[in-house]
Amino acid sequence: MAIPDYETLMLPVLRLFGAGAKNVSECVPKLKEEFAITDDEAADLLPSGRMTVLQSRAHWARTYLSKAGLLESPKRNQHVITARGHEVLATNPTHIDNAFLDGFAGFREWRARATTEPTTQDQQEGPDVAAPVPHAETGQTPEDAMAAAHKVMNAALRDDLLAILQTMDPIRFERLILDLLAAMGYGGGDLGNGRMTRATGDGGIDGVIDEDALGLDAVYIQAKRYDPSYKVGRPDLQRFVGSLTGEAATKGVFVTTSDFSRDAVAYVEKVSHRIRLINGQRLAGLMIQYGVGVRARSTYVINSVDEDYFAEG
Helix, strand or coil: CCCCCHHHHHHHHHHHHHCCCCCHHHHHHHHHHHCCCCHHHHCCECCCCCCEHHHHHHHHHHHHHHHCCCEEEEECCEEEECHHHHHHHHCCCCCCCHHHHCCCHHHHHHHHHHHHCCCCCCCCCCCCCCCCCCCCCCCCCHHHHHHHHHHHHHHHHHHHHHHHHHHCCHHHHHHHHHHHHHHCCHHHHCHHHEEECCCCCCCCCCEEEECCCCCCCEEEEEEECCCCCCEECHHHHHHHHHHHHHCCCCEEEEEECCEECHHHHHHHHHCCCEEEEECHHHHHHHHHHHCCCCCCCCCCCCCCCCHHHHCCC
C-alpha cells in the first residue's frame, strides 16, 4: 500500500514509543509491517536521496507529538513517552492528527511560532526531511506552500539546535558564540580576532572579539546555558554591565539559551553601554542564517520564463 501520511503515523508512532521504542529508526520496521508497506515502497527516497519517505514521515510524526508534550527527548536521538502521552493512549483514541494535537497548548504555541516568524533569507534547511505544513490553507500557491514548509523546518531545527546547546560543554559553547559572531562579521569575520577568557576569574566576561586589527575596540561577551524555564533578569544584566565598566568597555553581547525578562530588556535600553541581547530562539536562528553548526541538505531552484530571452529583437 502507499506510505501513509505523517498524521496517519502519529498514533502508531506514539504506541511504539509507549511500547519501548527508543528512536524513529526502531519504529520504521514495525510501521512497515503494520501498514503492509513493501520493500520497494519502503526504499522510496526523498528528492535529496538521503532519507526514505517512510523515515521522513515517521520523523515528523514524532516531532509533532513532541511539540504537544506526548514525547520528550532526554538525549539526542533518544525519545521517550511522557505521562501525558500515556494518558492519551489510555483513552484509546482512534486517530491522532493536527486537530487532535491542537488540544495541547504547547503544540498551539509551537505551530503559531513556526508559521508566523520570518524565515531567514538564505537557503539553509533543517533535517533532511520534507516538512509538512500544519493546517495548510487551501488555495496556497506552490511558492506559498514551500515558504510555509521552510518556516516549519527552521522552527524544528531551532528547537533541535537548542537541545544540543543545552548539553554542550560550557567552554565549547562559549567558543561557538565566538564562531557565530565572527560569521556575522564581528572582528572582520576573522576567527583570530576572538578569544575566550579564563574559565575561572573571568569577572563575568566569557569572551572578547576585537573589531579592529589593533584591538582598539572590542565587544565583550557573556554566554550562559540556562534551562529554558529560566528568565535572565535585571540583576544578571547589572552584573554584566558592572563587568563591562570594570574593563572600561562600552559594547557587550549577552547570549543565553533561555530568554530575558521584561525588566532585563528595559534596563539594557536605559544604560549608556551598547548591549545586545540574544535569547535562545534568536541564537538558533542566527546559527541557521550564518551556517554555524548546520549545513544545507537540499536546494530547490524555482525557475520562471525569461521574458527577455523570448522578446523579439
